[in-house]
Amino acid sequence: MGGTPTFFMGIKLEKVLEKVKKTAVPLIEESGADLVDLELKGGSTKVFRFYVDKAGGITIGECAAINKKISRALENLDSDVKGPYRIEVSSPGLDRPFTSMKDYLRNRGRTIEVTYYGVDESKQKVKGGLEEVNESGIRIVVKKSSIEIPFDKIIKAKQAIKW
Numbered sequence: 411m412g413g414t415p416t417f418f419m420g421i422k423l424e425k426v427l428e429k430v431k432k433t434a435v436p437l438i439e440e441s442g443a444d445l446v447d448l449e450l451k452g453g454s455t456k457v458f459r460f461y462v463d464k465a466g467g468i469t470i471g472e473c474a475a476i477n478k479k480i481s482r483a484l485e486n487l488d489s490d491v492k493g494p495y496r497i498e499v500s501s502p503g504l505d506r507p508f509t510s511m512k513d514y515l516r517n518r519g520r521t522i523e524v525t526y527y528g529v530d531e532s533k534q535k536v537k538g539g540l541e542e543v544n545e546s547g548i549r550i551v552v553k554k555s556s557i558e559i560p561f562d563k564i565i566k567a568k569q570a571i572k573w
Contacts, residue, residue, distance in 0.1 A: 423450065430458060433487060437479040438462055441472065444512055446502045456495040458484075461502040465516045473499045508567045514543040521570040524550065527563045537570050 431448055438445050443464040451457040462468055462476060477499040484497070508514055508522075518540050528534040538552035547560040548567075 426450070429487065430484065433483050434460060434480045437483060438476055441476050441479070443468055443472065443476065444516070446506075446513070447509075454494065456493070458495060458497050460497070460499045461506075462499060463502055463513075463516055465518075468501050473501065504569050504571050506568060511543070514540065514548060514567070517569055518543060521572065522550065522567055523570045524548075524559060524567045525565040526559050527565065533565065 427448060427450055431445070434448070435445050438460070443462045445460060446463050447461040449457075449459040449461075451459060458480075460476070460480065462473065464472075477497055480499065481497050484495075508517070520540055521537065522540045523535065523537045525533060525535045536550065536552055536557060538550040538557070540548060541551050541556065542549040547558060547563075549556050549558045551557075
């Protein structure tokens with residue numbers, strides 16, 4: 411995390427992030443969403459940036475409601491998370507690469523782009539509908555054919571942008 415402070419009000423950054431995450435995750439989940447990522451940006455006013463998503467996508471209104479819940483909850487935490495800070499809640503964006511099994515599961519039924527190592531270990535790129543996700547990999551449909559790609563062969567996967 412470039413530009414991220416080592417300390418926040420005298421407390422180690424990792425401790426603060428863990429405390430904020432522990433407080434926020436149940437609120438995010440009760441809203442039917444998942445925490446995709448949490449960043450802390452430095453400066454005179456710290457910014458806690460929550461990236462949230464859910465199956466079918468998340469709306470601006472849902473992000474705003476989650477923001478209010480987190481803001482209220484953080485106000486009630488002890489002094490470790492006091493001081494000038496701002497909270498931002500948004501979707502992770504279409505161009506964000508998948509980083510967890512939940513990312514794949516949330517995107518079942520959507521069109522995705524996958525860069526992976528083929529049988530001959532050459533880089534391959536494919537765009538198709540994410541049909542299945544299991545513990546070993548994914549299956550996508552491209553022009554009525556299915557392609558199975560093991561997770562250990564995937565270089566990068568993300569939601570495809572439709573124009």
